[in-house]
Amino acid sequence: MREDSYIPFSTPDIAEAEVALVSEVLRSGWITTGPRVKEFEAAFRAYLDADVEAVAVNSATAGLHLALEALGIGPGDEVIVPVHTFTATAAVIAHVGARPVFADVSAETLVLDAEHVHAVLTGRTRAIMPVHFAGRACDMPALAALAAAHDLVIVEDAAHALPTTCNGALIGTLDSAATVFSFYANKTITTGEGGMLVTGRRLLAERARQMRLHGISRDVFDRYHARNSSWYYEVVAAGFKYNMTDVAAAIGIGQLQRAWSMQKRRAEIAQRYSEAFADLEVRCPADPAPGDVHSWHLYCLRLPAGGPVSRDEFVAAMQERGIGCSVHYIPLHLHPHWRDTYALDATNYPNSTRAFAELVSLPIYSRMTATAVDRVIASVRAILKSAQRPAHDGRSALPGARDGAVPAVA
Numbered sequence: 001m002r003e004d005s006y007i008p009f010s011t012p013d014i015a016e017a018e019v020a021l022v023s024e025v026l027r028s029g030w031i032t033t034g035p036r037v038k039e040f041e042a043a044f045r046a047y048l049d050a051d052v053e054a055v056a057v058n059s060a061t062a063g064l065h066l067a068l069e070a071l072g073i074g075p076g077d078e079v080i081v082p083v084h085t086f087t088a089t090a091a092v093i094a095h096v097g098a099r100p101v102f103a104d105v106s107a108e109t110l111v112l113d114a115e116h117v118h119a120v121l122t123g124r125t126r127a128i129m130p131v132h133f134a135g136r137a138c139d140m141p142a143l144a145a146l147a148a149a150h151d152l153v154i155v156e157d158a159a160h161a162l163p164t165t166c167n168g169a170l171i172g173t174l175d176s177a178a179t180v181f182s183f184y185a186n187k188t189i190t191t192g193e194g195g196m197l198v199t200g201r202r203l204l205a206e207r208a209r210q211m212r213l214h215g216i217s218r219d220v221f222d223r224y225h226a227r228n229s230s231w232y233y234e235v236v237a238a239g240f241k242y243n244m245t246d247v248a249a250a251i252g253i254g255q256l257q258r259a260w261s262m263q264k265r266r267a268e269i270a271q272r273y274s275e276a277f278a279d280l281e282v283r284c285p286a287d288p289a290p291g292d293v294h295s296w297h298l299y300c301l302r303l304p305a306g307g308p309v310s311r312d313e314f315v316a317a318m319q320e321r322g323i324g325c326s327v328h329y330i331p332l333h334l335h336p337h338w339r340d341t342y343a344l345d346a347t348n349y350p351n352s353t354r355a356f357a358e359l360v361s362l363p364i365y366s367r368m369t370a371t372a373v374d375r376v377i378a379s380v381r382a383i384l385k386s387a388q389r390p391a392h393d394g395r396s397a398l399p400g401a402r403d404g405a406v407p408a409v410a
């Protein structure tokens with residue numbers, strides 16, 4: 001297999017514009033939090049076109065942590081989190097000393113629904129952290145109604161949700177206490193590492209701005225460049241080191257301008273996949289609600305248990321054909337830390353557990369060529385078709401079988 005014919009699971013889409021913006025920052029004499037971060041925050045507010053504050057941070061994990069801290073969530077409080085997510089969603093709850101309470105997700109969409117929140121709600125519940133899994137919005141009106149009825153706050157993990165809409169409204173513009181986006185290397189827009197905390201609550205934003213930079217009352221750039229430039233500053237809390245650099249913000253400014261065009265390309269790929277797999281023994285991901293936007297951060301195919309080929313065999317067969325796949329997610333209740341610390345039992349999370357056994361994420365990113373998309377489709381079809389064929393000669397007809405293999409295309 002030639003190196004250049006490998007189709008990676010994910011690769012960032014970095015344009016020359018971003019390279020130029022970064023070079024400019026590097027030559028400017030100011031490389032950490034400064035004018036580019038302010039500009040990126042302003043661009044993010046413009047993207048959302050809503051009366052919200054945007055606080056740039058160095059990861060979504062940092063943003064989620066800052067949101068819970070600013071909301072005063074801590075020891076004695078419970079925060080409900082879906083098991084079908086990345087570990088960071090739950091880790092930040094532990095970081096503030098609160099208790100993560102784990103909920104199952106809907107069988108079809110793999111997101112937290114009101115019924116799953118209801119099942120684990122207690123008198124100590126303070127917050128809900130829905131995750132817009134793969135880039136498909138949760139049913140936010142139902143979650144918001146439940147939150148209002150029980151005096152809970154919502155902190156949206158929107159790591160996959162740029163751009164995603166819910167009933168026509170962009171994620172980030174809803175009435176949640178905070179919404180946090182990720183710009184990690186494989187996310188829908190990237191700054192290498194980075195995140196954005198969005199909130200309509202001024203005081204929350206102010207606290208997050210302080211706590212992202214050591215609990216200092218003014219940010220570093222203002223201290224050196226404000227009109228009344230001064231060496232004086234005050235530490236008002238034991239803060240964190242969660243600020244975004246101007247180098248990262250420069251990448252983000254360029255990326256954000258292309259967020260919609262990159263989504264359009266991913267949506268095209270998703271549509272091609274779903275059409276091409278319609279006759280196979282697989283389940284394609286749920287489409288967004290009518291009229292809504294799915295970011296298509298992930299395209300998660302399901303290979304039903306008891307079907308012709310297992311998920312693990314499938315991933316190995318794709319790898320053999322030079323195509324990288326992934327799995328989203330190994331549910332939190334199956335990771336030793338969460339399982340053992342909170343005595344989690346897989347039978348309480350049947351939808352996520354079943355999904356985990358079946359799920360595989362296919363490559364889907366804006367830089368994928370038409371040839372690469374064709375090759376993924378042909379490979380998925382070949383692997384499933386060859387597995388369906390009865391094995392006349394007693395040899396396994398499973399994925400590694402070379403007949404039906406698609407030749408590598410440069």
Ligand SMILES: *Cc1c(COP(=O)(O)O)cnc(C)c1O
Nearest residue numbers: 059060061086088159182183184
């Ligand atoms: C990527 C991701 C995070 C963490 O984002 P970082 O920017 O890497 O901290 C959190 N939650 C979900 C669902 C993610 O996919």
